[in-house]
Amino acid sequence: MNIGDAAKQSGLPAKTIRYYEDISLVVPARGDNGYRVYGPEDVHKLRFVQRARGLGFSVEDCRALLSLYEDENRASADVKAIAQERLAEIADKIAELKAFQKTLKHLVDHCHGDQRPNCPIIDGLAGPDH
Amino acid sequence: MNIGDAAKQSGLPAKTIRYYEDISLVVPARGDNGYRVYGPEDVHKLRFVQRARGLGFSVEDCRALLSLYEDENRASADVKAIAQERLAEIADKIAELKAFQKTLKHLVDHCHGDQRPNCPIIDGLAGPDH
DNA sequence: ATAAGGGTTCCAGTCGCTGGAAGGTCAAGG
DNA sequence: CCTTGACCTTCCAGCGACTGGAACCCTTAT
Numbered sequence: 422m423n424i425g426d427a428a429k430q431s432g433l434p435a436k437t438i439r440y441y442e443d444i445s446l447v448v449p450a451r452g453d454n455g456y457r458v459y460g461p462e463d464v465h466k467l468r469f470v471q472r473a474r475g476l477g478f479s480v481e482d483c484r485a486l487l488s489l490y491e492d493e494n495r496a497s498a499d500v501k502a503i504a505q506e507r508l509a510e511i512a513d514k515i516a517e518l519k520a521f522q523k524t525l526k527h528l529v530d531h532c533h534g535d536q537r538p539n540c541p542i543i544d545g546l547a548g549p550d551h
Numbered sequence: 552m553n554i555g556d557a558a559k560q561s562g563l564p565a566k567t568i569r570y571y572e573d574i575s576l577v578v579p580a581r582g583d584n585g586y587r588v589y590g591p592e593d594v595h596k597l598r599f600v601q602r603a604r605g606l607g608f609s610v611e612d613c614r615a616l617l618s619l620y621e622d623e624n625r626a627s628a629d630v631k632a633i634a635q636e637r638l639a640e641i642a643d644k645i646a647e648l649k650a651f652q653k654t655l656k657h658l659v660d661h662c663h664g665d666q667r668p669n670c671p672i673i674d675g676l677a678g679p680d681h
Numbered sequence: 682a683t684a685a686g687g688g689t690t691c692c693a694g695t696c697g698c699t700g701g702a703a704g705g706t707c708a709a710g711g
Numbered sequence: 712c713c714t715t716g717a718c719c720t721t722c723c724a725g726c727g728a729c730t731g732g733a734a735c736c737c738t739t740a741t
Contacts, residue, residue, distance in 0.1 A: 540631075
């Protein structure tokens with residue numbers, strides 16, 4: 422199948438699929454006319470990557486996961502390790518965002534939000550010593 | 552003061568400060584030797600940007616906030632609007648990450664993490680139909 | 682024959698820096 | 712006066728993960 426159909430079946434834009442070939446993530450065969458030819462196995466991989474990316478795995482994580490996906494003799498421990506690292510990153514990011522949220526919400530709550538220039542948000546950003 | 556001191560006082564790397572001049576965010580004067588010269592007001596602005604970035608505001612948000620910071624006749628409502636938009640983005644991002652977390656945690660919890668190839672994480676990424 | 686709707690390549694841009702190379706300037710010490 | 716070392720300058724390239732666009736080729740239907 423051509424790239425357009427692979428795009429439809431994988432849920433990825435054709436541009437992205439070409440990019441994945443560029444970085445040797447999912448490399449299709451080529452037809453006589455030079456067109457990329459995607460077989461069912463390629464489409465599986467593309468969908469796999471699409472899902473993994475959707476869960477926030479980096480492309481490099483996807484590369485590692487794909488090679489485990491293809492490895493009949495993988496140890497599930499290796500997969501779990503990658504997923505757990507990603508879980509830790511997610512937790513860190515959530516904590517960071519919650520801290521932003523708290524600070525910002527505090528500032529917003531104290532701002533009148535009217536036509537006058539006095540603004541606790543600006544003051545807060547300017548720093549404690551202002 | 553020179554860029555090195557401005558860096559120390561603002562908490563930003565010199566490289567970043569040069570970049571901020573490049574994009575016309577904080578533009579210092581120049582000495583006869585061609586060195587950037589940062590006055591106290593410039594340093595205030597740099598610290599302001601440093602804090603705003605630290606709260607996750609985009610550089611373009613910072614540009615808008617800076618111009619409000621400098622505007623004696625600003626309406627605090629304008630500042631509040633920017634901050635509230637950012638708060639909404641933060642909330643969205645947290646929700647997204649929590650969804651990732653939930654899915655991934657579910658997969659991880661069901662993975663033995665041993666030397667055998669069977670792996671619910673891989674299966675989950677491969678899709679429901681596999 | 683032509684037009685539509687695929688496909689191809691390559692280059693540039695996004696965002697917010699960051700690293701490095703090659704060179705100019707300044708203050709202190711010998 | 713000269714050198715050393717720390718600072719400063721510019722410019723170019725790269726990160727991640729695409730995305731847009733230009734210019735061109737291929738296929739199919741009318």
